[in-house]
Amino acid sequence: MFRMISDIGTDAMKDEAKLARMNTLQSDIEGIYAKATVSFSDGQTLALEPGLTQLMASSRNYTKLQEAWIGWRDNTGKLMRDKYADFVTLSNEGVSSLGYHDTGEYWRSWYESPTFEPDLQKLLEELKPLYSNLHTYVREKLMDLYGRDKFPTSGQIPAHLLGNMWAQQWNNIYDLVIPYPDKTSVDVTPELKNQSYTPLRMFRTAEEFFKSLGLLPMPDRFWNKSIIVKPTDRKMVCHASAEDFYNQKDFRIKMCTDINMEDLVTIHHEMGHIQYFMQYKDQPVPFRDGANPGFHEAVGDTLALSVATPKHLQTIGLLNSVENDEGSDINYLLSMALEKIAFLPFGYLIDQWRWSVFSGETPKDKFNDKWWELRCKYQGVSPPVERTSTDFDPGAKYHIPSNTPYIRYFVSFVVQFQFHKALCEAAGQTGPLHKCDIYRSKEAGTKLGDMLRLGSSKPWPYAMEALTGQPNMSAKALMDYFAPLTAWLEKQNAGKQVGWQDACSNQRHAPLSANEQQAKKWLTEYNM
Ligand SMILES: CC(=O)N[C@@H](CC(=O)O)C(=O)NC[C@H](CC1(C(=O)N[C@@H](Cc2ccc(O)cc2)C(=O)O)CCCC1)C(=O)O
Numbered sequence: 001m002f003r004m005i006s007d008i009g010t011d012a013m014k015d016e017a018k019l020a021r022m023n024t025l026q027s028d029i030e031g032i033y034a035k036a037t038v039s040f041s042d043g044q045t046l047a048l049e050p051g052l053t054q055l056m057a058s059s060r061n062y063t064k065l066q067e068a069w070i071g072w073r074d075n076t077g078k079l080m081r082d083k084y085a086d087f088v089t090l091s092n093e094g095v096s097s098l099g100y101h102d103t104g105e106y107w108r109s110w111y112e113s114p115t116f117e118p119d120l121q122k123l124l125e126e127l128k129p130l131y132s133n134l135h136t137y138v139r140e141k142l143m144d145l146y147g148r149d150k151f152p153t154s155g156q157i158p159a160h161l162l163g164n165m166w167a168q169q170w171n172n173i174y175d176l177v178i179p180y181p182d183k184t185s186v187d188v189t190p191e192l193k194n195q196s197y198t199p200l201r202m203f204r205t206a207e208e209f210f211k212s213l214g215l216l217p218m219p220d221r222f223w224n225k226s227i228i229v230k231p232t233d234r235k236m237v238c239h240a241s242a243e244d245f246y247n248q249k250d251f252r253i254k255m256c257t258d259i260n261m262e263d264l265v266t267i268h269h270e271m272g273h274i275q276y277f278m279q280y281k282d283q284p285v286p287f288r289d290g291a292n293p294g295f296h297e298a299v300g301d302t303l304a305l306s307v308a309t310p311k312h313l314q315t316i317g318l319l320n321s322v323e324n325d326e327g328s329d330i331n332y333l334l335s336m337a338l339e340k341i342a343f344l345p346f347g348y349l350i351d352q353w354r355w356s357v358f359s360g361e362t363p364k365d366k367f368n369d370k371w372w373e374l375r376c377k378y379q380g381v382s383p384p385v386e387r388t389s390t391d392f393d394p395g396a397k398y399h400i401p402s403n404t405p406y407i408r409y410f411v412s413f414v415v416q417f418q419f420h421k422a423l424c425e426a427a428g429q430t431g432p433l434h435k436c437d438i439y440r441s442k443e444a445g446t447k448l449g450d451m452l453r454l455g456s457s458k459p460w461p462y463a464m465e466a467l468t469g470q471p472n473m474s475a476k477a478l479m480d481y482f483a484p485l486t487a488w489l490e491k492q493n494a495g496k497q498v499g500w501q502d503a504c505s506n507q508r509h510a511p512l513s514a515n516e517q518q519a520k521k522w523l524t525e526y527n528m
């Protein structure tokens with residue numbers, strides 16, 4: 001049901017004027033985000049894609065990163081706080097006539113579970129040790145690079161140093177934290193460029209994976225009507241998206257494709273939505289949805305877990321040699337953890353914040369305090385500079401101005417490992433889960449297709465059981481996948497201060513004295 005009446009106001013809002021006002025606020029807020037750029041002190045002006053995204057990914061200049069981080073928030077969130085508060089009020093009025101207390105309760109209803117919130121909390125708690133170990137390992141490396149005096153004594157990592165505008169995934173700082181630099185590195189971005197991959201060839205490569213499982217190819221109309229490169233003749237919101245036109249033949253992706261590994265994964269993600277649209281196209285319209293929104297987000301990412309393996313990348317000619325030793329294995333698992341484990345607290349906290357706003361628990365003057373309370377506590381990241389209540393940092397993340405629910409991604413990052421495990425078993429793959437590649441397995445494709453064709457015609461636990469043999473969300477498959485890395489990180493972090501205090505402190509660590517630096521250098525060399 002989440003897709004049919006997602007802009008709930010259309011059906012329920014009796015007062016046309018209020019509906020018009022809500023839609024005006026929503027499009028004003030989205031317009032602020034879409035037009036935002038950052039002008040730097042050196043005269044350069046960058047938009048989010050590709051400029052700021054590439055800067056946050058590749059710059060190692062503390063001050064430049066900080067300027068981009070502050071500038072983006074000044075030109076997005078800061079300009080929308082009051083409008084957002086008004087939007088929240090009208091959105092809640094819209095759903096109240098449907099019998100929901102507030103918009104958050106309506107959004108949670110799509111998961112059809114009275115224990116949805118405690119289930120999520122339990123999953124995050126189970127995954128916290130793994131996240132803390134990754135956080136500690138990365139923090140140590142970043143402290144060495146940027147200096148301890150940049151880091152708060154409470155243990156958080158400054159949010160602008162993690163290779164991403166929102167610190168939501170840390171794959172772009174892999175080069176700063178790679179455990180065994182002389183072993184296979186799995187980043188195939190240079191190879192994609194060497195082989196002059198085009199956006200179209202990246203899309204065709206993804207389609208070929210789906211077809212190898214016996215799943216449906218992209219129809220001609222998809223190829224004719226999709227937009228896969230940033231247009232030059234007009235403005236377009238570059239944030240990738242997949243659209244279902246509900247006419248059983250029109251399905252499209254819009255995306256400003258960059259030639260890199262991150263976008264190859266995103267293409268699989270978007271194509272996963274298209275595959276789901278096509279598989280349930282013959283269901284009655286109300287059932288042309290994912291079993292729940294998290295399932296819809298998990299399809300493409302599940303297949304990308306196979307595609308990203310060194311073995312698969314070698315199969316498709318993007319990696320020439322694969323070394324099967326512990327070092328290469330840890331390198332690969334760490335690169336996957338920077339994308340998947342790093343994301344978990346972020347994926348969880350966005351709607352914890354938003355639900356608290358919709359419920360009235362967090363009033364306008366507390367919007368930003370609540371945001372940083374959650375960011376400091378769950379994600380262990382801190383603002384590089386002091387934030388005030390007139391800032392509105394949640395508004396700097398696409399899904400807040402676009403009013404797109406987010407807990408679906410937390411659900412997806414958990415269930416995609418359950419799906420992967422089930423498909424690997426169907427494909428007869430018996431080795432470690434992180435080495436499994438279901439490429440060309442018709443058994444796996446049939447099992448997945450059968451689940452996708454259900455759409456939302458059955459409750460999601462039924463679909464979960466059909467695919468995995470049991471009805472619940474479970475962190476076990478994810479923890480099995482990363483088990484070798486967990487052991488390695490625990491060894492690396494032995495003797496280190498693991499974790500952080502709930503609240504961010506303003507106090508920074510003192511810089512190392514000269515002989516402390518010398519001692520650290522000897523220790524590092526000795527340990528090596
Ligand atoms: C009509 C409509 O609304 N269509 C929906 C789909 C549907 O509901 O049918 C849709 O196209 N939504 C766009 C959204 C785009 C992306 C996104 O926003 N991702 C999250 C989190 C994340 C990050 C990494 C990752 O690997 C997976 C997820 C972020 O970037 O923060 C951008 C990159 C990937 C997915 C999407 O595809 O989910």
Ligand SMILES: [Zn+2]
Pocket residue numbers: 269270273296297
């Ligand atoms: Zn998606």
